[in-house]
Amino acid sequence: ExxxxxxxxxxxxxxxxxxxxxxxxxxxxxxxxxxxxxxxxxxxxxxxxxxxxxxxxxxxxxxxxxxxxxxxxxxxxxxxxxxxxxxxxxxxxxxxxxxxxxxxxxxxxxxxxxxxxxxxxxxxxxxxxxxxxxxxxxxxxxxxxxxxxxxxxxxxxxxxxxxxxxxxxxxxxxxxxxxxxxxxxxxxxxxxxxxxxxxxxxxxxxxxxxxxxxTDEMVTINGVSFFPSQIEHIFSQIWGVEPRSSLVIDRRSDQDVVEILVKGSEEIFFDEMKKLQDLKSKVEREIYQ
Known part of the structure; x- marks a missing residue:
């Protein structure tokens, strides 16, 4: 039913x-x-x-x-x-x-x-x-x-x-x-x-x-807790970035570091460095908010 x-x-x-x-x-x-x-x-x-x-x-x-x-x-x-x-x-x-x-x-x-x-x-x-x-x-x-x-x-x-x-x-x-x-x-x-x-x-x-x-996907880095799906949601709202990503968690100099690997959309030519740099800055702003 x-x-x-x-x-x-x-x-x-x-x-x-x-x-x-x-x-x-x-x-x-x-x-x-x-x-x-x-x-x-x-x-x-x-x-x-x-x-x-x-x-x-x-x-x-x-x-x-x-x-x-x-x-x-x-x-x-x-x-x-x-x-x-x-x-x-x-x-x-x-x-x-x-x-x-x-x-x-x-x-x-x-x-x-x-x-x-x-x-x-x-x-x-x-x-x-x-x-x-x-x-x-x-x-x-x-x-x-x-x-x-x-x-x-x-x-x-x-x-x-x-x-x-x-x-x-x-x-x-x-x-x-x-x-x-x-x-x-x-x-x-x-x-x-x-x-x-x-x-x-x-x-x-x-x-x-x-x-x-x-709940078992929760990641805590330097006291900040988040879910990988939240990162995916951010990328889904940004033009020029594929919504799928990889998170690499490492420890450097006694500090946790998260690297987020994303794939640029095919709509952006990789020789357009200005667009890529603007895209990188926008992604960083959205994640840090």
Whole structure:
């Protein structure tokens, strides 16, 4: 049922053809989306264990309208569409529901532009429900948590203190209706914040922000704590820098040093030293803020 809710929030109806690109044998969300789509009344194509080229052919031939995949897989599909000389209209996609890995707004826009779809984010975990804990509606202003099934809280991961609405911390969930494997105040390890403000879609459910990182990814350098995903978010807002980066942590002269290695966008020619220097300065300003 919660999987069906996620699909409906993302715009899926009984008139859709849903193509699921997850490995059913290794990924718990595959069957979850499958049964949820059947409950909605949509047609379902189980695309388990198929490479991107085959997925594109199936999407074209069976006129798939809703894609279920990881964001990374969607980008690979878009590349195959281009390689085959096809356009978004040739594969009829209208929407995509993504989970399994975090993705930035820049990546969302890339997927939406290249596949001509509406892309929504979804959240779940195998210990509780995957998918089905929370899902974005078409307003894309946060992921609605199904509060009749789960009680969400945000805590400080270091002190375990419950934090007020809007403050970022670790998501803790309690299951209400689960019978076989109930969990009370389960620490997910995911960093997010809760938002109880009204949503334009009309749903009154509380929303969680996109997951910002993991508690076990936290890095503390010279007393300053941060998550690598925060660096990625900064780069996603700056033109001329690819959103992916590498962090190298070293110790020099008894002091911790962080080097951030980034790739310049192909839109910048490397002989344009002035642009590169300006870009370097802008990145440094954003990180130090």
């Amino acid at each position: 919660v999987s069906a809710r996620v699909l409906c929030a993302g715009g899926v109806t009984k008139n859709d053809v849903v193509q699921i690109c997850f490995d059913y044998s290794l990924f718990g969300g595959g069957l979850g989306f499958h049964y949820g789509a059947e409950l909605v009344g949509a047609s379902v194509i189980p695309g388990s264990n198929l490479d991107p080229a085959r997925q594109v052919v199936i999407a074209r031939d069976y006129r798939t309208t809703a894609l279920i995949a990881t964001p990374g897989f969607a980008i690979r599909l878009a590349a195959v569409v281009r390689e085959k000389g096809l356009g978004p209209a040739d594969i009829h996609l209208k929407r995509g529901l993504f989970t399994g890995e975090p993705f930035s707004e820049r990546t969302r826009k890339q997927i939406e532009d290249e596949l001509n779809i509406k892309a929504t984010d979804n959240y779940g975990l195998s210990e509780i429900a995957w998918p089905g804990v929370a899902g974005e509606c078409e307003k894309k202003k946060g992921l609605h948590i199904f509060e009749d099934q789960f009680i969400p809280e945000i805590i400080d991961p270091r002190t375990n203190e419950v934090l007020p609405l809007g403050e970022e911390g670790e998501l803790v969930l309690t299951t209400i209706t689960k019978e076989a494997f109930p969990l009370i105040r389960y620490r997910t390890g995911d960093i997010t914040a809760l938002d109880a403000s009204p949503c334009g879609c009309g749903r009154t459910l509380i929303r969680m922000k996109k997951v910002a990182g993991r």
